[in-house]
Amino acid sequence: MSSAAPRTAGQDHLWSVDEHLEDILATVRPLEPIELQLLDAQGCVLVEDVTVPVSLPPFDNSSMDGYAVRVADVAGASEEFPAVLEVIGDVAAGQADLLQVGPGQAARIMTGAPLPPGAETVVPVEWTDGGLGEGPVTGMRARSLTPAGADGQVQVYRPAEARAHVRAMGSDVKAGDRALEAGTVLGPPQIALLAAIGRGSVRVRPRPRVVVLSTGSELVQPDQELGSGQIYDSNSFALTACARDAGAIAYRVGAVADDAETLRSTIEDQLVRADLMVTTGGVSVGAYDVVKEALSHVGDEDEAGSGIDFRKLAMQPGKPQGFGSIGPDHTPLLALPGNPVSSYVSFELFVRPAIRTLMGLDDVHRPTTRATLTADEALTSPKGRRQFLRGTYADGEVTPVGGAGSHLVAALAHADALIVVPEDTESVEPGTEVEVVLLR
Template sequence: MSSTAEPAPAADPPSAPAPAPGRPSAPGFGQDRLWTVDEHLADILAAVHPLDPIELQLPDAQGCLLVEDVTVPAALPPFDNSSMDGYAVRTADVAGATEEFPAVLTVVGDVAAGSGSLPEVGPGTTARIMTGAPLPPGAEAVVPVEWTDGGTGGGAATAMSPAGPGDRGAGGEVRIHRPVEARAHVRARGSDVRAGDLALAAGTVLGPPQIGLLAAIGRGRVRVRPRPRVVVISTGSELVQPGEPLGAGQIYDSNSFALTAAARDAGAIAYRVGAVTDDADTLRSTIEDQLIRADLIVTTGGVSVGAYDVVKEALSSVGDEDEAGAGIDFRKLAMQPGRPQGFGSIGPEHIPLLALPGNPVSCYVSFELFVRPAIRALMGLKDIHRPVVRATLAADRTLSSPAGRRQFLRGAYDAEAGTVTPVGGAGSHLVAALAHADALIVVPEESSEVGPGTEVEVVLIG
């Protein structure tokens, strides 16, 4: 359910013992105290472990973490080749060439990219060559076509189109107007990488350039940690899918769309499940059906104390509750927005589940603080957190914050000026303000107000 109110802060009783490392705390643990943001995050990260490596085809490996060193099997480029359209020559044959006194060479053939059999360039001869084509034997450099008359019958650079099949372009002459040094306009074999070089080290995240390099050295498959599969489920009988008409008391389901997009932005493969009504059996059945394709499940709504907050009821018996350590712990955090939270594991495979509040801002802030790090931990990444900077608060008034709670305000960060400006109010329903923010302004627990000009911590989410 998309609850619209979060309970007021309660007195903080003596701290309970920390949960056992490496797994979520037991069901029911922590319900009688306020958890700090750091404690809740530590509990999540202690239970989330990198996914096992698998071998993937290159197109499917984008965004994944490489778990093996990849060495170069053969030099790249594998042969000396031309970086220009022009003529392959011996340097002695064009020494001293000028516009007035050009070097006149006999064309012995054409060399196109992909050519196998190559003509030999001897004294007084040349081969017409295309960009990327192998340098023929005897040639020492390439003269760009712009430095020539284009060859007999051409007279311009447009004459460089290669000969057709069976016609090697032999015969005719070309006048060359400038000299060249040895190796001019030649890409040397192995000038990019050499055989045996380390192409990519384990721990590299595979983006487009890395995928391109792997393809260039002939690797069609690589061993990586896969992108986690994240299932997003929103709850609430009042939710309607965008594009459908609204009835009385209904609102559009925005949380599942925002969370699915955020999960993909974090690197996951995300699946959005349409809003589930406030019925414990329906929600329980929906979650159990999703376990087969989930490495992580995220729910939104129904984690507070309302009469129709059925997530707690549903999750108390979802999956195989007899599995040791399985279960969901619902707790209150000393933060705003996002005080009510749930975390644990479900089913025989102990799939991690994070239950987030229903208010749009509470939901998204909770994702940034807790779900995004969990996704990136599943990917095996070391850098799991958003960048954090210090900035000067540019505000026209003093900002208040509940004592004892860490507050996260939406803001617009100006890197050049080193300032951050609040965007919108503090209400956890103000989704429009969130759409115009690229940062979260952090007001620590020990501060009840922050004035203009104060240096604050800023989490960059843009």
């Protein structure tokens, strides 16, 4: 997972957003490939090209219910002068023993059934009397494919070109073609293609397992009653949902009280199912910042190279951050701030790229664009900080949502973009073009 410990710097060093992200991505490594059954591989990234072993479809087959005939036998057919053919039997999907269609003959054929020897085209049932000998179907009404009449004949009222309504062998993909290339994320259409060409399993990088836990004695689960000074734990739910949205298998741990030993024990217990750990809260300079207390000296002789580096970043929100590895497998851990907006923005900037890197993806970042700022007044930003403001984006314009406060969850729920204000900019006037991170 991780091959090296993160860089360290002096306690007063102010890291840039880019430095912190670069350190994370230089440390986190893609997970080792494994062989998975198709449905277990959904959402995973292929690590090898998949070649088609057999053509798809594997044989010429009918795309319609109708009759398999020779072209010459229906040439010139019309409602006034229909072609009358002998029905020699049925060809159903999955049938192995096929009829031989000779001159003046027709085989009743079902959709997906193989084209029988001697047949050159398929006449849809709507172009016939359905084998009932009732005369033309006025306006070519659709009718069901019924058994031949007493005389075993069918009347055809239209000519058909060669191979009309025939799906050619290999018309989808041919044997030897590359069906999917390495790096493809397996969604439902890709799973369908793999199954269609006979692949029951594939070699992929597995979806990372991400454990999310929040800290704070004031946190209460959403279905419980609030006491004095308590708030509901929203961060662990938000970040677990974020991890799943990024492609991970995410596990949410209930809020841990402000006790360093309890937190350390909880994290150690969760390591068995974690490729990446994410904590929220307890990383600033307060007296009860237990994440720092619990993890600042986590490395020992048995875990050389482990340890969490707590940093100050030149960004708003999200100045306090922690990053490093923990445990015998050097599991990456990202410690995020506790304010809801701070933790969410931090996830999008740092945790999501780490998850996508573990998956083995080439493009790990949210897309960005340029947009015109629409606002009633200028945006202000602290000098030397890269600010990320919530906004809504549409048609090349972006509008701020809510204020700059890191506790404004309601505003976050209505945002679909982050407005980026650079470190050297203290004011952005309406009408200015700004960088926008697209969140959906």
